Amino acid sequence: MNRTEAVDVVKESLAQVVPGADLAALRPDDAFRDALELDSLDFLSFVETLSRRTGVRIDDEDTPRLTTLSGCAEFLASRTE
Amino acid sequence: MAEFTMPSLGADMDEGTLQEWLVRPGERVRRGDPVAVVETAKSTIEVECFETGTVGELLVEPGRTVPVGTPLALIETEPREPEKPRRKPPRGRKPKATPPPEAIPPPLPEPAPAGVQESPVAPPPEERPQHEAVPLVRRLARERGVDLETLHGSGLHGRISRSDVRRAAARQPRARITPLARRLAGELGVDLSTVSGTGRYGAVRADDVRKAAAGPATALVSDRAEPARTAAEPARTADDRAAAMRRTIASLMARSKRDIPHYYLSTTVDMAAAMGWLREHNRRGPVGERVLPAALLLKAAALAVREVPALNGFWTEDHFTEGDGVHLGVAVSLRGGGLVAPALRDADTLALPQLMARLKDLVTRAREGRLRGSEVSDPTITVTNLGDQGVESVLGVIYPPQVALIGFGRVVDRPCAVDGLLGVRPTVTATLSADHRATDGAIGARCLTAVDRLLQHPEEL
Numbered sequence: 174m175n176r177t178e179a180v181d182v183v184k185e186s187l188a189q190v191v192p193g194a195d196l197a198a199l200r201p202d203d204a205f206r207d208a209l210e211l212d213s214l215d216f217l218s219f220v221e222t223l224s225r226r227t228g229v230r231i232d233d234e235d236t237p238r239l240t241t242l243s244g245c246a247e248f249l250a251s252r253t254e
Numbered sequence: 255m256a257e258f259t260m261p262s263l264g265a266d267m268d269e270g271t272l273q274e275w276l277v278r279p280g281e282r283v284r285r286g287d288p289v290a291v292v293e294t295a296k297s298t299i300e301v302e303c304f305e306t307g308t309v310g311e312l313l314v315e316p317g318r319t320v321p322v323g324t325p326l327a328l329i330e331t332e333p334r335e336p337e338k339p340r341r342k343p344p345r346g347r348k349p350k351a352t353p354p355p356e357a358i359p360p361p362l363p364e365p366a367p368a369g370v371q372e373s374p375v376a377p378p379p380e381e382r383p384q385h386e387a388v389p390l391v392r393r394l395a396r397e398r399g400v401d402l403e404t405l406h407g408s409g410l411h412g413r414i415s416r417s418d419v420r421r422a423a424a425r426q427p428r429a430r431i432t433p434l435a436r437r438l439a440g441e442l443g444v445d446l447s448t449v450s451g452t453g454r455y456g457a458v459r460a461d462d463v464r465k466a467a468a469g470p471a472t473a474l475v476s477d478r479a480e481p482a483r484t485a486a487e488p489a490r491t492a493d494d495r496a497a498a499m500r501r502t503i504a505s506l507m508a509r510s511k512r513d514i515p516h517y518y519l520s521t522t523v524d525m526a527a528a529m530g531w532l533r534e535h536n537r538r539g540p541v542g543e544r545v546l547p548a549a550l551l552l553k554a555a556a557l558a559v560r561e562v563p564a565l566n567g568f569w570t571e572d573h574f575t576e577g578d579g580v581h582l583g584v585a586v587s588l589r590g591g592g593l594v595a596p597a598l599r600d601a602d603t604l605a606l607p608q609l610m611a612r613l614k615d616l617v618t619r620a621r622e623g624r625l626r627g628s629e630v631s632d633p634t635i636t637v638t639n640l641g642d643q644g645v646e647s648v649l650g651v652i653y654p655p656q657v658a659l660i661g662f663g664r665v666v667d668r669p670c671a672v673d674g675l676l677g678v679r680p681t682v683t684a685t686l687s688a689d690h691r692a693t694d695g696a697i698g699a700r701c702l703t704a705v706d707r708l709l710q711h712p713e714e715l
Binding site: 191210212213214217218220221224225230231232233 | 533536537541542544546547548587589613614617641642
C-alpha cells in the first residue's frame with residue numbers, strides 16, 4: 174500500500190466513524206483526534222475500521238503512531254510492504 | 255380502557271413531539287412493546303407501552319408537540335376476568351397447566367430473531383392475553399403478524415396450534431408500513447417491497463427504510479446518515495434543537511443545584527493492575543473485542559454501587575427509594591453540543607466484553623437519536639467520564655431525582671509512593687457527588703473505596 178492509498182483508506186475510515194466530518198480541511202500533520210473531537214470509543218471504532226479495511230492488526234501499542242494522517246499513512250505503508 | 259400518555263422520559267422533560275406511531279388502531283400491544291417514537295429536546299426515543307391490550311383511537315397526530323401527561327392514544331386493556339371465557343377451559347384449571355402433548359411444538363425451525371422486538375418488561379402473569387396458545391405459538395404469531403384474538407383454534411378446547419397461525423398468516427396481506435417509513439421511502443427512493451420490517455408484526459419502520467437506503471452494511475456510514483437524518487427531522491433545525499437542549503439542561507441543572515445539597519468526595523486510584531490486565535486482554539483478543547479503560551471503570555462503579563445501595567436510587571417526596579437494579583446512566587456528549595445520559599441497564603451483572611459491546615451500542619444510538627424510553631427514563635445513578643476531554647477530575651452535578659454521580663478523569667501517569675519507593679504509575683481520580691439529604695459522607699466514602707478495591711482486581715470485574 175502506498176502512502177496515497179493509505180491516506181485514502183484512513184480518511185474513509187474516519188468518515189465512517191464521524192459522519193459529516195470535514196476531512197478536506199484536515200492537514201497531514203493535524204492531530205485528528207482533537208480536530209474531529211474523537212473520544213476513546215470513536216477512536217476505537219476508527220482503529221477497528223482501519224484494521225478491517227487494511228487487514229493490518231493494530232495493537233494498543235501502535236496507536237501513538239496513529240494521531241495524524243501522515244502518521245497513519247507511514248504506519249500502514251510500513252506494515253503492508 | 256387505559257390512556258397511553260406522553261411519558262416523562264427523565265426529570266428534564268416537560269413536553270415531547272410525537273414523531274411516529276409504530277402501531278395502528280385495532281392492533282394488539284403488550285406491555286413493553288414500542289408503540290411510538292417521541293422526540294424530546296434531547297433525543298428521539300422509542301416509547302414502550304405500559305399496558306397490554308388493543309390500540310383504540312390515536313388521539314395525537316404525528317408532528318404535534320404536547321405536554322407530558324397528555325393522552326396520546328386509548329388502549330383497551332384486557333379484562334382480568336372476561337365475562338365470556340371464549341376459549342377458556344373449565345374454571346379452576348389454569349390454561350398452561352394442561353397443554354396436550356401435541357400442542358407443545360419443538361423449537362421453531364425458522365426463528366427470525368432479527369425481526370422480533372423482545373419486550374424488555376415481561377408482562378405480569380395476570381396480564382397475559384387469554385388466548386389458548388402456548389408461548390411458542392404466541393411468538394410465531396407475533397413474528398407472522400397474526401392477531402391471536404381473531405383466530406379459532408383447531409385444537410382441544412379451541413387451542414391454537416402453529417398450523418392455525420401459519421394458515422392465518424398466509425391469508426394476511428403484506429406487513430404494514432409506518433407513515434414516517436412510507437414518507438422516507440419516497441424521499442430516499444427505497445422500494446418498500448424489498449424492505450423487511452423490524453417493528454411489531456413485521457411492520458416496516460423508518461429505521462428499516464434508512465437501513466435499506468444505506469445499502470449493504472459495508473457502505474460508508476456518512477453516505478446514509480445525512481439524508482436520513484434531515485428527512486427524519488424536518489420540523490426542527492439543528493440550531494433549534496441545540497437551543498432546546500441547552501434550555502433543558504439549564505433548567506435541570508439549576509434545579510439540581512437549587513434543591514440538592516451536594517457533598518463531594520475524591521480519591522486517587524492506582525490503575526497499574528487494571529491497565530496491565532487490559533493491555534494483555536486486548537493483545538490476545540481480536541481488534542473488535544477490545545475493551546477500553548472506560549468499560550473497566552464503569553463496571554467497577556456498578557459493583558461498588560451494588561455494595562452501597564443507599565446511593566443507587568431516587569430522592570422523591572422527602573424520602574429515598576432504592577433502584578431496582580443498577581442502571582448506570584452513562585453521560586454521552588453529543589457532537590454539536592449537549593449531552594444525554596442513557597442507562598446501561600443492570601451494568602453490575604454484565605461481563606466486561608458484554609458491557610463494552612453494550613456501551614458502544616448505547617453511545618452510537620445516543621448520538622444517532624435512537625434511544626428507547628426505558629433507557630432514558632430510569633438510570634439509578636450517573637457516571638461521567640471526562641478523561642477523554644483531557645481533564646484529571648470531574649465533580650459532577652447530580653441528575654435529579656438520582657442521589658449520586660460518580661466521575662472519572664483521565665488515566666494519567668503520576669509519581670506515587672509504591673512500597674516505600676517513588677514510582678511512576680498510571681492513576682485515575684474517582685470522585686463522588688452525592689445528595690446529603692439521602693446519605694452522609696461516610697456512606698459515600700464506602701463507595702469510592704470499593705471502586706478503588708475493585709480496580710485492583712481487574713480479572714474479577
